[in-house]
Amino acid sequence: MSGQPQRKRLALRALGAAAVGALAWITVTAGIPGGSSHPTSSAALVADDAPGYAVEDFNYPLADKILAEKKILLKRGDGHITLADCASGTGLLEIMARDKADKICFKVVGNSGWLTLEIPAVYAIKGNDYTTAVDMTVGTEEKSFDIIKNSWTPVGEAADTEGRDHMLVEIRASK
Incomplete structure (x- = not known):
């Protein structure tokens, strides 16, 4: 059994x-x-038949087109600081560069944001309601500047005792 x-x-x-x-x-x-x-x-x-996965690489969209049209190199960011038309409203970050006839403006949204870029010969930045800091390079030196809220802040050659050309390389903003 x-x-x-x-x-x-x-x-x-x-x-x-x-x-x-x-x-x-x-x-x-x-x-x-x-x-x-x-x-x-x-x-x-x-x-x-299914779409692929989207992977965020933080590269600035249409950066090649903006470089060709406006001669502004936008590299990477989190999407909270974007190039804007200066006539589009108030509350924008405004940038003055010696080799640009017009201001360059950026819109900031959300609680914080960052953007890496290259704009040569920047000498003044007008802040908005955000606490903003920028990094600039002159030669091999890197300098940081705190931007005054809703007011113009001298940066780069305007703040340099030697009057050297500075390139804007990063913008960071937070509420």
């Missing part, structure tokens, strides 16, 4: 193995994921 339960277990194992084998065969012949990728397969993979 003790041999009968053992035979039932063996029979169930054999049946289970046969079921797994049959499923594997169906998968291969039907083109189900993990099976054959034969071009005559009638089933299509759903993932082939």
